[in-house]
Amino acid sequence: MQETNKFSHWLEKKWVAPSFAGWLLGVIAICFFGAATNTMAGWLYVISGVILAILGLGAVIPMRSLKPLKLRRLPIEPVSAGEQLIIELEIENPTPKPKTLIHIKDCLPSGLSQPTTTAIETIPPQSKHRWTYYPTAQKRGIYHWHELELRTGTPLGVCWCRRTREIPTKAIVYPTVLPLTHCPLIDSIGEEDSTKLQSDRLYLAATEGITKTLRQYRFGDPTRLIHWRTSARFGDLQVRELEIITGGQEVILCLDSAPSWEEEAFELAVIAAASLYFYASRAQLNVKLWTAGAGLLHGNRVVLETLAAVFPGEDNVAQPPSLPLIWLTQNPSTIDSLPPGSRWLLFPQTKQPVINPNLRGLVINSEQSLQLQLQKLLS
Numbered sequence: 001m002q003e004t005n006k007f008s009h010w011l012e013k014k015w016v017a018p019s020f021a022g023w024l025l026g027v028i029a030i031c032f033f034g035a036a037t038n039t040m041a042g043w044l045y046v047i048s049g050v051i052l053a054i055l056g057l058g059a060v061i062p063m064r065s066l067k068p069l070k071l072r073r074l075p076i077e078p079v080s081a082g083e084q085l086i087i088e089l090e091i092e093n094p095t096p097k098p099k100t101l102i103h104i105k106d107c108l109p110s111g112l113s114q115p116t117t118t119a120i121e122t123i124p125p126q127s128k129h130r131w132t133y134y135p136t137a138q139k140r141g142i143y144h145w146h147e148l149e150l151r152t153g154t155p156l157g158v159c160w161c162r163r164t165r166e167i168p169t170k171a172i173v174y175p176t177v178l179p180l181t182h183c184p185l186i187d188s189i190g191e192e193d194s195t196k197l198q199s200d201r202l203y204l205a206a207t208e209g210i211t212k213t214l215r216q217y218r219f220g221d222p223t224r225l226i227h228w229r230t231s232a233r234f235g236d237l238q239v240r241e242l243e244i245i246t247g248g249q250e251v252i253l254c255l256d257s258a259p260s261w262e263e264e265a266f267e268l269a270v271i272a273a274a275s276l277y278f279y280a281s282r283a284q285l286n287v288k289l290w291t292a293g294a295g296l297l298h299g300n301r302v303v304l305e306t307l308a309a310v311f312p313g314e315d316n317v318a319q320p321p322s323l324p325l326i327w328l329t330q331n332p333s334t335i336d337s338l339p340p341g342s343r344w345l346l347f348p349q350t351k352q353p354v355i356n357p358n359l360r361g362l363v364i365n366s367e368q369s370l371q372l373q374l375q376k377l378l379s
Contacts, residue, residue, distance in 0.1 A: 009162075012151075012160050012161065012162040013162050013163070013164065015059075015063075015161075016058075016059045016062055016063060016159040016160060016161045017159065017160050017161075018055075018059075018158060018159050018160075019153060019157055019158055019159065019160055021157060021158050022055060022058060022158035022159050025051050025054065025055055025158060026051075026055060028051060029048045029051035029052050029055070030048075032044050032047045032048035032051065033045070033048040036048060054156065054158065055158060055159070057156070058153075058155075058156045058157075058158035058159040059158075059159045061154060061155060062152045062153060062154055062159060062160065062161035063161050065099055065100075065102075065152055065154050065161075066102075066150050066152055066161060066163050067163075068093070068094060068095050069091060069092065069093060069099065069102075069123075069150065070091070070092040070094060071089065071090065071091055071092070071148060071150075071165050071167055072089070072090045072092070072167070073087075073088070073089055073090075073167050073169045074088040074089070074090065076169060076170065076171045076172075078171075078172040078173070078174055078304070078305075078308075079137055079172075079173060079174065080137075080140075080173070080174045080175070080176055080177065081137055081138065081139055081140045081173055081174065081175060081176050082136070082137070082138070082176060083136070083137060084134040084135065084136050084137070085112075085134065085135050085136075085137050085171055085173075086132065086134060087106070087116075087132070087133055087134070087135065087171070088130060088131070088132045089104070089106065089130070089131045089132075089148070090128050090129070090130050090131075091104070091120065091123060091128065091129045091130075091131065092127075092128045092129075093123040093124070093125060093126065093127060093128075093129075094126065095125060095126075096125045096126065097125055098122050098123060098124050098125055099120075099122070099123040099154075100121065100122050100123075100154050100155065101119075101120075101121065101152055101153065101154040101155070101157075102119070102120045102123070102150060102151070102152050102154075103117065103118075103119050103120075103150070103151040103152065104117065104118050104119075104120065104131065104148065104149070104150055104151075105117045105148070105149040105151070106133075106145075106147075106148055107145060107147035107148070107149065108135065108143075108145060109143045109144070109145045111139060111141060111143065112135060112137060112138075112139075112141075112143045112145075112171065112173075113135035113136070113137075113138075116133050116135060118131050118133070137171070137173040139173065139267075140173045140174060140175040140176075140267075140270065140307070140308050141173050141308060141309070142170065142171075142172050142173075142305070142308055142309045143170065143171045143172075143173065144168065144169075144170050145168075145169065146166050146167060146168040146169070147164055147165075147166065148164070148165045148167055149162060149163070149164055149165075150162070150163050150164075150165065151163075172305060172308050173308060174274070174304045174305075174307070174308050175267075175270045175271050175273075175274045175304075175307050175308065176271050176274070176275075177271075177274045177275050177278050178271065178275040178370065178371040178374065179371075180275055180276075180279045180371065180374055180375060181375065182375055183276065183279050183374055183375060184375070184376065184377050184378050185276065185326060185343050185345070185361070185362060185374065185378060186251060186276060186279055186280050186283065186285070186326075187283075188343070188360070188378060189251055189285075189324070189326075189343070213240075214227055214230055214238045214239065214240060215238070215239055216236060216237065216238065216239070217231075217236075217237035217238065217239050218239070221239050225239050225240050226238065226239055226240075227239065227240050250285070250286045250287075250288070250323070251276075251280045251285050251286065251287040251288070251326065252287075252288050252289075252290060252296070252320075252321055252323060252324075252325040252326065253273050253276055253277055253280075253287065253288070253289050253290065253325070253326050253328065254289075254290040254291075254320045254325050254326065254327050254328065255269060255270070255273050255289070255290070255291045255292075255307075255310065255328045256292070256327065256328060256329035256330070256331065256334060257291045257292045257293060257310050257311070257312055257313075257314045258292035258293075258312075258313070258314055258315075258316040259312065259313070259330070259331060260312050260313050261312035261330050261347075262330065262347075262349065264366055265330050265347040265349075265364075265366060266311075266312050266330075266347075268347055268364060268366060268370055269328045269329075269330070269345070269347050270307050270310065271370060272328060272345055272364070272370060272374060273289065273307060273328055274303070274304065274307050275370075275371075275374060276326065276374070277289055277303055278300070281300065289303045289306065289307070290318070290320050290321065290325070291306060291310050291314065292314045292315070292316045292317070292318070293310065293314030293315060293316075293317060294306050294310070294317075294318075295317060295318035296318065296321065322339055323339060324339055324340065324341035324342050324343075325338070325339065325342050325343075326342070326343045326344070326345065327342060327343070327344045327345070327361075328344075328345045328347070329344065329345075329346060329347070330346070330347045330348065330349060332346055332348065335361070343360055343361050343378070344360075344361030344362075345361060345362050345364060346361060346362070346363045346364065347364045347366070348363060348364075360378040361378060362374070362376060362378060
């Protein structure tokens with residue numbers, strides 16, 4: 001039975017494959033033709049000829065129906081893991097005749113979703129049909145696929161024709177970013193020698209200071225920065241831009257992606273890296289990300305795409321910087337060689353890892369909430 005299905009599928013892709021009704025009509029036509037040969041009755045020849053003509057039309061029309069169709073994919077906007085992708089496909093009928101009864105299957109990669117199908121009853125002449133569907137992205141990653149299958153049995157359903165179109169596309173699924181309200185791991189950076197530093201975060205709540213310039217009010221600007229005297233003079237709201245006083249604090253997140261990891265632990269580490277990066281970014285810190293395969297990076301979109309694509313066992317193309325950093329690893333022995341002032345996040349394989357007591361960090365338990373653990377005080 002399985003071999004028969006394989007042959008039918010192959011025949012459908014290369015030419016056409018008769019349906020059950022097609023096989024039945026073929027058997028009936030042979031029976032009528034055999035009876036006509038024995039009885040020499042002309043009407044039996046006519047019936048068998050009509051049935052064979054129907055089968056011939058049912059085999060030719062589906063192939064000709066699919067050939068002129070034009071397909072185009074629309075760009076896919078990136079989403080975070082757990083959200084729905086918006087996948088859009090345009091099917092154009094450039095012919096002066098309508099196209100009917102078309103079955104389309106988008107062969108999504110296995111890590112994203114099951115193949116998705118739809119049936120189109122009619123595409124009018126010289127028009128387009130847009131198919132939109134919303135698969136849920138369960139896991140981060142950069143997904144590539146290219147196959148679309150068109151299938152039809154129009155107009156009679158006695159034969160089915162299937163054709164594959166190669167239309168490449170890409171979907172980016174970012175890791176989840178946890179909404180951290182506080183994070184001692186980031187907040188304590190530079191505590192040992194930062195008495196002379198003033199954080200950029202103070203600027204966000206400032207109501208006085210050295211005014212660098214005045215500019216027009218933009219939607220979303222804090223009202224406390226409005227310079228009322230100048231606004232009254234010009235008849236338009238003017239906002240003060242204050243000089244930013246900073247000690248040049250820099251946060252470097254390093255994901256130890258060169259060695260092998262347990263899959264669950266690595267996914268937690270990627271989520272932690274993304275969450276820490278955006279927490280530090282919201283705190284107005286100069287934050288960068290380092291991975292073994294990509295080196296040192298900064299910029300929200302670049303970091304998210306890198307974290308979407310990163311996997312353990314990467315080739316080590318760049319060494320981590322020799323500066324205080326936040327080290328995310330599963331190997332406790334690498335913590336001993338970190339620069340002074342560094343922090344660490346350990347995703348251990350054993351219950352009681354050996355930790356360098358001179359460096360502060362967190363041991364992550366995969367059975368507990370990652371968000372709550374990132375908001376804990378350092379050990």
